[in-house]
Amino acid sequence: MKVSILTPNFAKGGVDRAYLLAQVLKTLNHQVEILGFLFGEKIYPEPPTDLPIVCLPGGQYPQFFKTAAQLINRIDGDLIYAVKPKPTSFGVGLLKKMRSQIPVMLDIDDWELSWIGEKQYRPGLRQFGRDLLKKDGALRSPDHFLYLQWMEEMIQQADSITVDTTFLQKRFGGTYLPNGKDTDMFDPSRFDAEASRQKYGLSEYRVLMFPGASRPHKGLEDVLVALEKLNQPDLRLVIVGGSPYDDYDRHLLDTWGNWVIKIPPVPFWQMPEIVAAAHVVVVPQRDTVTAQAQFPIKLTEGMSMAKPILATRVGDIPEILAGTGFLVDPQSPDQIAEKLNEIFQDWDAAQVRGNQARERCLAHYSVEAMAPIVENLLSQIV
Numbered sequence: 001m002k003v004s005i006l007t008p009n010f011a012k013g014g015v016d017r018a019y020l021l022a023q024v025l026k027t028l029n030h031q032v033e034i035l036g037f038l039f040g041e042k043i044y045p046e047p048p049t050d051l052p053i054v055c056l057p058g059g060q061y062p063q064f065f066k067t068a069a070q071l072i073n074r075i076d077g078d079l080i081y082a083v084k085p086k087p088t089s090f091g092v093g094l095l096k097k098m099r100s101q102i103p104v105m106l107d108i109d110d111w112e113l114s115w116i117g118e119k120q121y122r123p124g125l126r127q128f129g130r131d132l133l134k135k136d137g138a139l140r141s142p143d144h145f146l147y148l149q150w151m152e153e154m155i156q157q158a159d160s161i162t163v164d165t166t167f168l169q170k171r172f173g174g175t176y177l178p179n180g181k182d183t184d185m186f187d188p189s190r191f192d193a194e195a196s197r198q199k200y201g202l203s204e205y206r207v208l209m210f211p212g213a214s215r216p217h218k219g220l221e222d223v224l225v226a227l228e229k230l231n232q233p234d235l236r237l238v239i240v241g242g243s244p245y246d247d248y249d250r251h252l253l254d255t256w257g258n259w260v261i262k263i264p265p266v267p268f269w270q271m272p273e274i275v276a277a278a279h280v281v282v283v284p285q286r287d288t289v290t291a292q293a294q295f296p297i298k299l300t301e302g303m304s305m306a307k308p309i310l311a312t313r314v315g316d317i318p319e320i321l322a323g324t325g326f327l328v329d330p331q332s333p334d335q336i337a338e339k340l341n342e343i344f345q346d347w348d349a350a351q352v353r354g355n356q357a358r359e360r361c362l363a364h365y366s367v368e369a370m371a372p373i374v375e376n377l378l379s380q381i382v
Contacts, residue, residue, distance in 0.1 A: 001382060002031040004077030008089040010055050011040025012213060015047075016297055017109045017164075018083045019268060022051055023182055024370045025081075028378075035071055037088055039143075045241075046267035058088070060140040072096050079382060080104045082158075084112065085151040087142045094157060103381045106158035108168050109179065111293035112148045121146040160377050164295040165316050171293075177373050178320075179295035180365040185269075186304035188358070191276035200263060202277050204234065206344065208310075209278035211240040211271060212298045214248055217291050219284030219312060219330065224256040226336035235340070237282070240274055241265045275305045280343060280350075283311035287330040291315060303361035308343055308350040310336065320365070324357035326350075 003025050007018040015036070022032045034051060039058035047053055054074050056067050068088075075096050082093040082104060093104040121144075123131060131139040138144055155161065161174030169176055197203045208227075214220055220237065227235050237256075240263045242249040253260055266274060275281070281302030285291040292315040299320055302309045309325035311317050318327060326343060328335035343350045363369065 001078040001378075002033070002076065004075045004080050005032060005034045006075075006080060006082040006089040006093050007034055007036035008084050008086040009040070009058065010036050010038040010043045010053070012044055013039070014083040014086075014089065014109070015043075016045065017107060017179070019045075019047060019051065020180065020182075020297075020367075020370075021081060021083070021107060021374075023048075023367050024180075024374050027367055027371045028375050030378075031077075033077065035074060037067065037071070039088075044265050045271075046269075048268055058142075061142065064142055068092055068095075072099070075102070077102065079378070081107060083107050084110065085148070085155050086112065087147050087151060090151055090154070090158070091147075094154065103159040104157075105160045105162065105377065105381065106155060106174075107162045107164075107177070108155075108172055108174065109164045109295065111168060111171065111289065113145065113152060114288075114290040114293055116145045119145065121149075159381050162374075162377070165293055166319075167293045167315060175373060175377060177370060178365050179297050179300060180367055180370045181297075181300035181304045181361060183304045183358075183362050183366040183368075186272045186275065186301060188276065188306045191273055191305075193276050193278075196273050196277035200274065200277055202236070202238065202261070205236040205238075205261075206232075206234050207236060207238050207277055207279045208282050208340075209238045209240065209275065209280070209302075209307075210282055210298065211275055211278075211301055212296070213241060214239055214243045214252065216248065217286050217288045218296075219286045220252060220282075221256075222284050222286070222331055222333045223282055223336055224252065224259050225333035226340065227259040228256070229333060229337045230340065235259070236261050238263060238278070240271075271301065272305065275301050275307065278302070278305070278307050280340070281305075281307045281309050283309060283317065284328075284336065285312050285314040285317065285330060287312070287314050291330075295320070300361055300365045302354075303357040303365065306351075306354040306358040308354045309357060310339055310343065321357065322360060324353055324360050326353070 035054040037058035080093040082090040162177040312330040
């Protein structure tokens with residue numbers, strides 16, 4: 001059958017998960033198309049070349065209603081799989097379901113409201129008018145937290161729900177579907193690590209790689225403080241892609257520029273070659289509600305590429321690694337420094353653990369491991 005995957009934004013914000021779900025469905029021999037809106041300058045990361053997409057420009061209300069109607073008309077799958085409970089994905093899917101009775105699955109890979117805490121929207125009449133009627137009014141944005149709260153209240157209208165962490169499962173129910181990886185694409189035997197380092201100008205460094213969007217809750221500052229403590233001139237934190245949301249990268253570079261190398265955003269297919277250049281993949285999540293709800297995709301990237309992984313004891317990370325990585329407490333630069341010394345002082349043992357991480361990824365977090373979970377859900381719905 002054909003599955004229409006809805007991503008809320010083609011500029012980050014769920015598109016990685018949409019690409020992954022498409023890979024899983026294609027493994028099951030289903031026809032797949034990803035549809036969504038672009039809130040940004042360009043699609044990032046770029047999709048695989050063999051993956052059909054329908055990308056319409058995002059925008060503010062009320063103009064966005066017209067674009068949303070156009071996208072609804074383009075949805076022609078036998079089933080809709082919406083990524084994130086947002087108006088721009090799940091909301092569009094529910095509207096299509098009302099019109100055409102197409103079943104809607106919902107995938108939740110984040111707790112969207114974790115960013116605002118217990119905040120409630122209770123404006124006075126004048127403020128409400130400004131938020132709704134002014135050209136730059138807050139309620140003109142489809143991502144306003146009021147609409148996210150409404151969408152969260154509608155989650156149970158989905159025909160099936162998948163989640164990628166135990167935190168989300170406890171909160172929303174649904175079936176656990178990990179944030180896995182194409183382990184054929186991310187296969188270390190296909191790459192020469194030293195050649196990759198040379199290609200990206202990293203040959204003279206021991207590379208601590210963070211292949212993802214930098215945000216304050218992801219703990220990169222703790223790694224940089226640890227590097228200052230170690231003061232070993234060949235260590236570098238390499239950030240791939242960086243933050244598409246704000247100028248947080250600039251803050252890191254301004255404060256710790258001696259220890260940071262930033263690689264610009266790259267296409268989806270180029271990531272394995274870049275991760276191959278890493279000595280260690282770092283996932284130093286801080287212990288926030290946002291982090292507890294996440295399954296960092298960089299974990300499975302590092303695991304699949306058989307890299308030693310240094311991560312924090314936050315959320316599901318200890319269970320995902322299950323002894324195949326190196327763990328420290330969150331917000332503990334001293335422990336990070338000690339663990340880095342341990343890794344590099346016995347590099348052979350660290351590489352053994354990296355190989356064990358790949359074996360665990362193959363068994364539990366590969367596209368092939370995800371496929372039967374999705375197939376079972378589809379058989380119950382269609």
